Amino acid sequence: MKNIISILWNNSLKPHKESVLLFDSTAAASEIALMLNGQWDGCNGVIIAKCDEVAVNTAAKLKITTWCYQGTSKAVLERVTADEILRRYAIGERHFINANLRCVVLASVKLSEINLSYAKLSLIDLSQANLSKADLTAADLSQANLSGADLISAYLMRANLKGADLQQASLRGANLSSANLSEVNLTGADLRGANLALADLRGANFHLCNLTGANLTGAKLIESDLAFAIQ
Template identity: 35%
Template sequence: MTREQVAAEISGATQRPKLTGKDLSGLDLSGLDFRGADLFSANLDGCRLDGANLANTNLNRAQLRGASLRQATLVGASLYAVVLDGADLSGADLSGSRIIGLLNGVNLSGALLRRANLGADMANQGMAPARVEMNNAKLRGADLSDANLMHGILSYAQFQGANLRRANLRWADLAGANLSDADVDGADFRNANFDGTSLRGVKGAGSVAGMD
């Protein structure tokens, strides 16, 4: 499909735009309005979606390796079993979204993830993956207030200056992660792995559970 065909598919839809399983890899779809679209299992590898509106979309099992979603809106989107390895979501808004999948090396610097649910689905451990994998993720200055990252694999993730107020990071793997100058007031880190984690200048540590 071309950008023009995708735009026509969206604008011509009488109900929820349906792009399930479509190969949209490598397309420049920046600025398009995908609100509420069904992109289940779509191939968006290498796509440019900068500034696109993907609020309340179904991106379950979608592939977005190396995609660019800078300043994109994904409020309330569902990203179950998504592949976002190496994607750039700097400045994107993922508030209230549901995310489980592969986000290794993802760039979420300055992104909004308020009340986002990235917690493990332990009731479905037979499904792959059952938890979010964010090794080497960049989350500098990101807003993760009230977010759920329970059981998240976050080794060597960069949280410098991030807002983690009231976030749930119970059982999270933070080995080698950098939380320098992050605000962790009211966060829950019980049973988290802090092997080699940098906590220099962390704010609000006195009110945190599990950061002894």
């Protein structure tokens, strides 16, 4: 009996894990933070001590918005169109965490410093786009067209780029640690100073790819694939 009381007492003293909720707009997040007595992160996230999903759903319905938990394996936010993301970017919004942009065409656009972490970007066309310093942490970019894209100093940790087209892309100083780059086309790409530690590079095409100063510590690759790379 004493042990049970002790366990209950200790559990009651432990801090409850906070929940981070993501909404499909910054305005909705700001207003719902007030409604739920939560903390608005200045973007599209709300931090609350204890998540009551009934209350969250009620608030979301009132504000005509959708939401999901940060880092959820499957985003439930509404699909964002190319026009919508460009409009919101033009007025200063940069945070589109968990957004669904699958198959969207955004070729040759400027989206530098945008936050698309955990976003669904498979089959997206970002060819020739300016994504310098963009946050693409854990984003799904499988089979994406990133040919000629400017990804200088971009954050791509744990991103899924399997089968993506990165021909002639500039990835100087980009962080690709633990990213999935298997079967990626890196022909002519610039990866000088990039961090590829623990990345999966098996089956990637490195023809004329510049890897000078790149960190390949622990990377999974076939040595012969680097035969035509610049090192």
